[in-house]
Amino acid sequence: MGVFRKGLSYLFKDFSCWTSTHGIPHIGMSNALWLRLFWLLVVLLCFAGFMFQFVLLIKKYLAYGVNTETKLEFSERPFPAVTICHLNPWKANSLNDSHYMTQMINAYGNSAADANFGFEVGRTGERQQKAVKLTSLANKHLFAMIGQSGVENPAYMYDDLVISCTYNARPCNYTEWQSFQDPDFGLCQQYNMDESKTSSRAGPLYGLRVVMRTDQENYLPWTEASGVVVAIHNKTDPPFPDVLGYYAPPGTASSMGVRYVKTSRKGPPYGTCTTQKEANLPNYKGKYETEACFRSCLQSEIIKKCGCYDPSYSYLGGSATPSCFASPTDSSTYAQSAANQACIDNLSNTAASGFNLINDCPDCKQPCEVQSYSVTVSTAQWPSNEYKPAECTTSNQTGQPWITPGEPANEQLCLAWYKVNTLMVEVYYERMNYQILSESAAYTIVNLISDIGGQIGLFLGMSIISVIEMATLVFLLFYYCCSHKSRRIEQEEAEREEQKKKAEEQKKAQEEAARKDSKFSRKNRIYNTDNGFDANVPRVAD
Numbered sequence: 001m002g003v004f005r006k007g008l009s010y011l012f013k014d015f016s017c018w019t020s021t022h023g024i025p026h027i028g029m030s031n032a033l034w035l036r037l038f039w040l041l042v043v044l045l046c047f048a049g050f051m052f053q054f055v056l057l058i059k060k061y062l063a064y065g066v067n068t069e070t071k072l073e074f075s076e077r078p079f080p081a082v083t084i085c086h087l088n089p090w091k092a093n094s095l096n097d098s099h100y101m102t103q104m105i106n107a108y109g110n111s112a113a114d115a116n117f118g119f120e121v122g123r124t125g126e127r128q129q130k131a132v133k134l135t136s137l138a139n140k141h142l143f144a145m146i147g148q149s150g151v152e153n154p155a156y157m158y159d160d161l162v163i164s165c166t167y168n169a170r171p172c173n174y175t176e177w178q179s180f181q182d183p184d185f186g187l188c189q190q191y192n193m194d195e196s197k198t199s200s201r202a203g204p205l206y207g208l209r210v211v212m213r214t215d216q217e218n219y220l221p222w223t224e225a226s227g228v229v230v231a232i233h234n235k236t237d238p239p240f241p242d243v244l245g246y247y248a249p250p251g252t253a254s255s256m257g258v259r260y261v262k263t264s265r266k267g268p269p270y271g272t273c274t275t276q277k278e279a280n281l282p283n284y285k286g287k288y289e290t291e292a293c294f295r296s297c298l299q300s301e302i303i304k305k306c307g308c309y310d311p312s313y314s315y316l317g318g319s320a321t322p323s324c325f326a327s328p329t330d331s332s333t334y335a336q337s338a339a340n341q342a343c344i345d346n347l348s349n350t351a352a353s354g355f356n357l358i359n360d361c362p363d364c365k366q367p368c369e370v371q372s373y374s375v376t377v378s379t380a381q382w383p384s385n386e387y388k389p390a391e392c393t394t395s396n397q398t399g400q401p402w403i404t405p406g407e408p409a410n411e412q413l414c415l416a417w418y419k420v421n422t423l424m425v426e427v428y429y430e431r432m433n434y435q436i437l438s439e440s441a442a443y444t445i446v447n448l449i450s451d452i453g454g455q456i457g458l459f460l461g462m463s464i465i466s467v468i469e470m471a472t473l474v475f476l477l478f479y480y481c482c483s484h485k486s487r488r489i490e491q492e493e494a495e496r497e498e499q500k501k502k503a504e505e506q507k508k509a510q511e512e513a514a515r516k517d518s519k520f521s522r523k524n525r526i527y528n529t530d531n532g533f534d535a536n537v538p539r540v541a542d
Contacts, residue, residue: 259375
């Protein structure tokens with residue numbers, strides 16, 4: 001054991017002579033014990049200071065902070081897709097073929113309590129909201145009436161909405177628009193869904209300009225606001241005008257200046273965004289969108305809690321689950337539809353249902369790559385007092401809504417009707433430069449290594465070479481410990497061989513000495529014999 005300790009002592013002392021680390025040579029080469037203890041204390045305090053800074057640096061790195069960098073680009077851009085929906089989803093005077101809707105309109109206008117639709121007494125806000133939701137619940141039934149033979153169309157078609165349309169100061173028509181079914185706003189109209197239109201100049205003259213009618217005399221009795229809702233989005237994105245739309249009221253020219261924004265977020269562990277491109281959700285397929293994910297999650301919860309699916313949201317389960325809208329023709333099922341809607345509404349009350357859309361749908365994260373449009377909305381009076389729409393200046397205004405059949409054209413009635421029932425929407429690029437927002441790691445592994453190197457150099461005077469020296473010391477210690485036993489055996493064998501060799505040499509020396517003595521004796525006898533003496537005969541003194 002003493003040999004082992006002596007070996008270790010030798011290794012450490014030898015290391016203190018050739019290491020480049022500050023402080024350790026002072027410990028190893030100090031002759032006085034008190035001086036050696038002093039330098040040992042200094043090194044330990046410096047090491048403690050380094051460890052404190054090291055922990056802080058590790059915590060900073062594991063915080064995974066990000067920096068947001070803004071870059072401006074300038075180039076020709078595809079014009080965004082534009083979805084325009086009427087705030088009144090269905091024409092009230094075209095619902096005579098829907099028994100469900102006519103019954104609800106009558107029940108709503110009665111102001112009395114109605115068990116079939118769950119209406120309470122009075123024209124309350126709750127009554128109005130319930131009617132809106134029950135209308136959305138019946139959206140599939142109402143969409144099925146469009147184009148049905150012998151049934152009046154309750155939806156607003158392109159010609160029912162659009163008076164005039166221009167893009168880039170050139171006329172556009174219905175062939176450049178397509179219809180989109182929205183459960184809350186009925187049949188909407190979409191422009192540039194193929195993004196074939198491009199813009200190279202900013203300003204209202206080089207964007208989309210649409211004059212639209214609202215025909216408020218055909219509104220459902222529970223439609224609160226008049227006008228249209230406009231959603232501006234990419235062609236691959238669902239519009240969701242109910243949450244991502246901008247209102248444009250009648251009697252105004254609504255100017256919507258658009259700026260394209262591209263956002264790139266850092267994924268885990270720096271953020272919670274998802275790199276998922278395509279959605280593979282229980283009730284939604286297509287491009288991944290956070291809103292679509294939430295709606296799919298909510299639909300699953302509705303099916304779980306209410307035993308039916310909400311036709312206002314996407315559903316991919318086929319006939320596995322019945323619709324929450326029971327029947328459009330059977331009055332005895334209207335109460336069941338209203339009860340199902342009440343169950344759906346209850347889910348939005350977290351305290352009552354225990355369901356929280358944010359917490360209970362953890363997989364619905366923001367996408368890491370987002371292409372969006374920021375919109376600046378401004379309004380002005382429409383039309384101006386001096387502006388005369390073309391319809392108001394014609395001599396034949398027969399069939400126009402401001403003219404009673406049989407009466408002549410009336411410019412003043414036309415202008416008054418325009419101020420109440422029409423609006424203008426302008427969608428254009430506010431400026432051609434666009435923003436690219438990208439996140440980058442605020443503290444990378446390179447920064448961490450650099451700061452650790454600075455701190456270890458400050459407190460201990462170490463470098464990469466010093467680290468290699470430490471590794472070499474560890475290797476030598478490991479090798480020494482592992483080879484100590486075999487080395488001791490070899491040493492003992494060497495000592496035994498040395499002792500054996502010495503014994504043999506001593507024996508040879510003794511034999512050689514004996515031979516020399518024997519040889520000397522023989523020579524002496526011969527000498528005496530030659531001189532007349534016999535060594536074997538004692539001599540007598542003369």
